[in-house]
Amino acid sequence: MNLDDANRLDAADPLRALRELFTLPEGLTYLDGNSLGALPRATPARLQRAVEQEWGQGLIKSWNSAGWIDLPRRLGDRLAPWLGARPGEVLVADSTSVNLYKVLHAALQLQQGQRKVIVSERSNFPTDNYIAQSVARAHGGELILVEQPEDIAPLLDERCAVLMLTHVNYRTGRMHDMGLLTRWAQQAGALAVWDLAHSAGAVPIDLLGTAADFAIGCGYKYLNGGPGAPAFVWMHPRHDGQIWQPLTGWLGHASPFDFDSDYQPAPGIQQYQCGTPPLLSMTALDTALDVYDAAQKLGGIRALRNKSLALTEAFMGAVEERVPGAAIATPRDAALRGSQVSFALPRGTDGYAVMQALIARGVIGDFRAGDPELLRFGFAPMYNGFADVVRAVDALEDIIATRAWDRPEFISRSKVT
Amino acid sequence: MNLDDANRLDAADPLRALRELFTLPEGLTYLDGNSLGALPRATPARLQRAVEQEWGQGLIKSWNSAGWIDLPRRLGDRLAPWLGARPGEVLVADSTSVNLYKVLHAALQLQQGQRKVIVSERSNFPTDNYIAQSVARAHGGELILVEQPEDIAPLLDERCAVLMLTHVNYRTGRMHDMGLLTRWAQQAGALAVWDLAHSAGAVPIDLLGTAADFAIGCGYKYLNGGPGAPAFVWMHPRHDGQIWQPLTGWLGHASPFDFDSDYQPAPGIQQYQCGTPPLLSMTALDTALDVYDAAQKLGGIRALRNKSLALTEAFMGAVEERVPGAAIATPRDAALRGSQVSFALPRGTDGYAVMQALIARGVIGDFRAGDPELLRFGFAPMYNGFADVVRAVDALEDIIATRAWDRPEFISRSKVT
Numbered sequence: 001m002n003l004d005d006a007n008r009l010d011a012a013d014p015l016r017a018l019r020e021l022f023t024l025p026e027g028l029t030y031l032d033g034n035s036l037g038a039l040p041r042a043t044p045a046r047l048q049r050a051v052e053q054e055w056g057q058g059l060i061k062s063w064n065s066a067g068w069i070d071l072p073r074r075l076g077d078r079l080a081p082w083l084g085a086r087p088g089e090v091l092v093a094d095s096t097s098v099n100l101y102k103v104l105h106a107a108l109q110l111q112q113g114q115r116k117v118i119v120s121e122r123s124n125f126p127t128d129n130y131i132a133q134s135v136a137r138a139h140g141g142e143l144i145l146v147e148q149p150e151d152i153a154p155l156l157d158e159r160c161a162v163l164m165l166t167h168v169n170y171r172t173g174r175m176h177d178m179g180l181l182t183r184w185a186q187q188a189g190a191l192a193v194w195d196l197a198h199s200a201g202a203v204p205i206d207l208l209g210t211a212a213d214f215a216i217g218c219g220y221k222y223l224n225g226g227p228g229a230p231a232f233v234w235m236h237p238r239h240d241g242q243i244w245q246p247l248t249g250w251l252g253h254a255s256p257f258d259f260d261s262d263y264q265p266a267p268g269i270q271q272y273q274c275g276t277p278p279l280l281s282m283t284a285l286d287t288a289l290d291v292y293d294a295a296q297k298l299g300g301i302r303a304l305r306n307k308s309l310a311l312t313e314a315f316m317g318a319v320e321e322r323v324p325g326a327a328i329a330t331p332r333d334a335a336l337r338g339s340q341v342s343f344a345l346p347r348g349t350d351g352y353a354v355m356q357a358l359i360a361r362g363v364i365g366d367f368r369a370g371d372p373e374l375l376r377f378g379f380a381p382m383y384n385g386f387a388d389v390v391r392a393v394d395a396l397e398d399i400i401a402t403r404a405w406d407r408p409e410f411i412s413r414s415k416v417t
Numbered sequence: 418m419n420l421d422d423a424n425r426l427d428a429a430d431p432l433r434a435l436r437e438l439f440t441l442p443e444g445l446t447y448l449d450g451n452s453l454g455a456l457p458r459a460t461p462a463r464l465q466r467a468v469e470q471e472w473g474q475g476l477i478k479s480w481n482s483a484g485w486i487d488l489p490r491r492l493g494d495r496l497a498p499w500l501g502a503r504p505g506e507v508l509v510a511d512s513t514s515v516n517l518y519k520v521l522h523a524a525l526q527l528q529q530g531q532r533k534v535i536v537s538e539r540s541n542f543p544t545d546n547y548i549a550q551s552v553a554r555a556h557g558g559e560l561i562l563v564e565q566p567e568d569i570a571p572l573l574d575e576r577c578a579v580l581m582l583t584h585v586n587y588r589t590g591r592m593h594d595m596g597l598l599t600r601w602a603q604q605a606g607a608l609a610v611w612d613l614a615h616s617a618g619a620v621p622i623d624l625l626g627t628a629a630d631f632a633i634g635c636g637y638k639y640l641n642g643g644p645g646a647p648a649f650v651w652m653h654p655r656h657d658g659q660i661w662q663p664l665t666g667w668l669g670h671a672s673p674f675d676f677d678s679d680y681q682p683a684p685g686i687q688q689y690q691c692g693t694p695p696l697l698s699m700t701a702l703d704t705a706l707d708v709y710d711a712a713q714k715l716g717g718i719r720a721l722r723n724k725s726l727a728l729t730e731a732f733m734g735a736v737e738e739r740v741p742g743a744a745i746a747t748p749r750d751a752a753l754r755g756s757q758v759s760f761a762l763p764r765g766t767d768g769y770a771v772m773q774a775l776i777a778r779g780v781i782g783d784f785r786a787g788d789p790e791l792l793r794f795g796f797a798p799m800y801n802g803f804a805d806v807v808r809a810v811d812a813l814e815d816i817i818a819t820r821a822w823d824r825p826e827f828i829s830r831s832k833v834t
Contacts, residue, residue: 023473032477039473047468047697048461055644056440056456060449060781068644095692097666098515122678127667127692130680134665138555145678220693227472227485227696248551249514250544257786261539261562263547275512275544276637279644280464281695364477369674 001314003394006386013385015298015307021291022224022383029363029391034170034198034340034378037224037288046287050280071282072230072251072273078289079223079232082301083196083215084206090234091269092285093277094247096197096218097127099233100164102245102272103214104135106235107162107191109243110213115161115189116141119152125170128195132164149176156188163190167205168198168338171374173312173330175203175338179210186211197221200232201292202308202339202381204301207234214239222339222380223292225285233272240268249274291382307381308339311389315341315377318393323400325349329374340378349400351375353410357399360410363392418731420811423803432715432724435799438708439641446780446808451587451615451757451795454641454705463704467697488699489647489668489690495706496640496649499718500613500632501623507651508686509702510694511664513614513635514544516650517581519662519689520631521552523652524579524608526660527630532578532606533558536569542587545612549581566593573605580607584622585615585755588791590729590747592620592755596627603628614638617649618709619725619756619798621718624651631656639756639797640709642702650689657685666691708799724798725756728806732758732794735810740817742766746791757795766817768792770827774816777827780809 001009010016022038024030030038054066063069076090083090093099104118118132122145132143141161146152156163163185168175182192192210196217199205201224207215213236219229244265250256251273254264265271295304312330319326325346331337345351355367355375366376377392399405418426427433439455441447447455471483480486493507500507510516521535535549539562549560558578563569573580580602585592599609609627613634616622618641624632630653636646661682667673668690671681682688712721729747736743742763748754762768772784772792782794794809816822 023469025474025476028476030476036472036477038476039468044465044468044473048465051456051461051464051643051701052440055453056461057442059442059445059447059455060453060783061776062644094511094515095666095694097692098511098664101664125667126670126673126676126678129678130665130667130670133680134661134663138663226468227479228693228699230695231692244551246551246555247515247518248547249512250542250547253543253547256543259543259785259788261543261546263550275514275648276645277512278647278695278698280701281698282645284468284697359478366477368676371676 001318001386001390003387003390006390010385010387013307015295015303015381017298018291018295018382019385021294024383027362029388031363031365031377031379031384031388031392033380033384034221034376035366036227037221037380038383040224040288040291042290043226043284043287047280047284050283068279071279071286072277073270075282075286075289076232076269079200082201082205082292083234084208085234086208089237089269090232091272092219092230092232092282093273094231096195096216096231097131098247099216099231099272100128100131100195101135102247103193103216103233103235104132104162104164106239106243106245107193107214108135108139108141110191110239111161115159117159118143118162118164119146119155119160120164121146121149123169123171124166125197128164128166152181153184156184156190158189160188160190162193164193164195166195166197168203170198171329171371171376172342173338173340175336178205178212182210182212198338198340202304204305212236219285223285224288226281226288229281229285230277233269235269235272237268245272247274251275295382304381308379309334309337311379311381311384311386312337312339312341314386315379315389315393318389319343319396322393322397339381340376342374342376344373345375345400350405350411353405354399356410357405358395361395363395418735418803418807420804420807423807427802427804430724430802432712432720432798434715435708435712436802438711439800441800444779446805448780448782448794448796448801448805448809450797450801451638451793452783453644454638454797455800457641457705457708459707460643460701460704464697464701467700485696488696488703489694490687492699492703492706493649493686496617499618499622499709500651501625502651503625506654506686507649508689509636509647509649509699510690511648513612513633513648514548515664516633516648516689517545517548517612518552519664520610520633520650520652521549521579521581523656523660523662524610524631525552525556525558527608527656528578530556532576534576535560535579535581536563536572536577537581538563538566540586540588541583542614545581545583569598570601573601573607575606577605577607579610581610581612583612583614585620587615588746588788588793589759590755590757592753595622595629599627599629615755615757619721621722629653636702640702641705643698643705646698646702647694650686652686652689654685662689664691668692712799721798725796726751726754728796728798728801728803729754729756729758731803732796732806732810735806736760736813739810739814756798757793759791759793761790762792762817767822767828770822771816773827774822775812778812780812782809
């Protein structure tokens with residue numbers, strides 16, 4: 001595939017209208033939407049209105065007149081269909097880490113002290129494992145990490161309280177079978193907690209269909225809610241009324257404006273709200289979900305998923321063909337793949353310097369200093385296209401072939417970060 | 418004092434230049450800055466830049482180039498002098514409720530299970546007491562609430578782990594003697610945790626001078642950070658390295674980008690960061706602190722405090738004189754008063770309906786449906802003036818004298834809220 005081929009494919013893309021709903025820097029190939037999603041075109045004006053009208057003019061009245069008080073639930077309702085959940089089951093609040101803390105405590109309470117082990121993967125995003133360590137310790141239990149997905153099943157024993165997994169692995173882009181692993185966990189008497197940070201908005205999710213127990217996820221990756229956008233949390237309705245999550249802030253109270261002395265949790269997911277939410281950041285996420293409404297009319301998650309798989313498939317094929325020695329870490333099997341591609345370069349090629357050289361040519365992917373193996377490229381089907389695939393691989397091929405990465409300005413930066 | 422007198426006083430106000438740094442609706446008398454601060458004039462353009470340039474154009478690079486990664490610490494450093502703390506000791510993160518959860522857990526850990534009782538006031542803002550109930554229960558202890566400040570001292574016994582107080586009471590505006598109560602608590606072997614939600618930016622605070630143990634507070638009241646602005650947290654440096662707070666998210670890790678498997682807390686206040694912060698809301702708070710820089714040049718907290726006391730004194734005097742039967746709940750003694758005035762109306766006068774009638778005339782104060790006694794008026798010395806005092810009392814006097822509140826549109830609203 002060359003750039004002409006790619007442009008033809010992009011012109012025939014049934015989702016191409018979505019690209020126009022984003023503002024991206026001219027000439028940039030942005031393949032890091034799995035880390036921070038792009039800016040929807042409508043967001044600046046909407047946020048200006050929130051600041052100047054709702055805050056500046058409406059002031060305290062906007063809690064009612066601008067609907068601030070309902071925003072966490074309203075955003076949850078808008079997200080629900082993309083998660084396979086129903087309206088009223090999802091809440092937008094706090095950060096992914098804070099929401100994970102809430103649901104893990106709730107899950108361990110449901111186990112009533114009979115089971116205290118949380119099982120997860122060492123390759124999970126670190127914050128999930130750190131939070132799980134803290135919660136397990138608070139309950140007198142422990143976090144056990146597996147090295148390979150194949151090692152999970154043997155740990156689902158009578159000690160296992162919770163299987164906590166990130167649906168799509170942030171490093172490799174490998175996707176778990178949520179239905180199968182949830183069933184295994186529950187058959188063993190454990191609860192299934194899913195982190196959807198790298199899934200929401202990019203791959204089909206069916207929380208109710210898989211009968212998972214809890215889920216949390218991030219608003220600023222494929223959902224395009226803006227830097228540090230608030231996160232979401234979901235609980236299966238069968239757990240309603242069984243437990244209290246420990247962050248018992250006033251907005252999770254059954255009657256927050258009665259100013260009772262004692263905490264009484266609100267029914268359902270509302271009890272997972274804690275303090276007053278950051279409304280400007282919430283408003284940016286609200287606007288971002290308008291793009292998802294537009295996507296729904298163009299085929300919804302099925303169309304997004306098909307495009308995502310075509311992009312990652314094309315990228316993997318081109319990398320294998322044109323980057324000698326690249327070892328692709330992402331599954332070729334579409335059923336096991338999220339919406340990103342990761343690969344390692346041959347020994348002797350400084351991955352960080354390669355990424356810096358790519359960035360200097362206007363191609364942005366991700367490389368973590370603490371993980372000096374993998375170059376990672378996210379494909380956001382809303383705004384990435386086949387031309388992005390070609391431009392990225394063209395640049396990569398040339399940088400490797402000419403050793404353009406082997407320059408002091410790229411190498412030295414890899415040492416200070 | 419009539420409007421001419423008030424205008425003369427306002428014209429002579431050494432802080433009058435600060436009023437011009439805010440945008441307020443034309444003709445509105447806004448006396449609810451203790452609930453949601455007004456919009457600084459510079460905020461819309463700054464936020465537009467954050468959205469369009471930092472997010473839209475800078476994308477992932479803005480974590481470094483726009484300084485997003487340091488923002489929680491940088492905001493803390495900017496706040497520190499207003500709290501009597503040093504740079505490096507304060508962090509802006511999460512919500513007030515979430516930060517209280519962190520510091521209460523830390524405080525109870527410091528007591529090593531020897532003491533498990535948290536003492537506070539029933540009239541505390543509910544979220545504080547709800548969070549304290551949760552934390553006390555997690556440690557096998559309990560929350561004991563006093564009805565009157567005078568009842569605190571007898572409870573500072575060998576069971577008391579933490580004295581948790583809000584410096585300025587949200588209902589009455591009564592201010593505690595932070596130095597004295599901290600000393601009493603510590604002499605009894607307890608730790609002192611202060612909620613500065615209704616103090617920060619409005620009254621002098623000396624955390625290091627009083628040697629308090631922990632403090633938290635709110636960014637959206639007198640600090641004008643915008644609706645739901647992130648909150649702040651402070652820990653006395655003597656506790657550094659002694660304890661872990663339980664919300665062990667990756668940005669509180671000693672080396673967050675090393676992606677270690679095990680959590681190791683960062684030194685100092687940095688470990689109180691958890692997940693990725695809501696950067697648009699953080700940026701609004703950053704801009705709001707520019708107004709505090711301007712205030713510093715005009716006399717700082719001393720000048721703000723003097724003006725605040727003059728405004729609340731004038732308001733109380735006028736209410737006593739012109740609103741028959743009003744029972745002022747706020748201390749007349751300046752040493753016991755924050756920056757608001759609360760009073761109850763005589764039996765038979767519907768306080769909620771009175772507040773609705775005031776709002777209809779362009780005077781905004783606060784009235785909580787769950788607390789059907791007190792009308793509350795906050796005086797933000799940065800943008801309120803003596804003319805606001807006169808306009809509010811003129812409207813109030815007329816509404817009471819003519820029973821203008823006794824109309825279906827005001828009364829009926831008091832029943833549905």
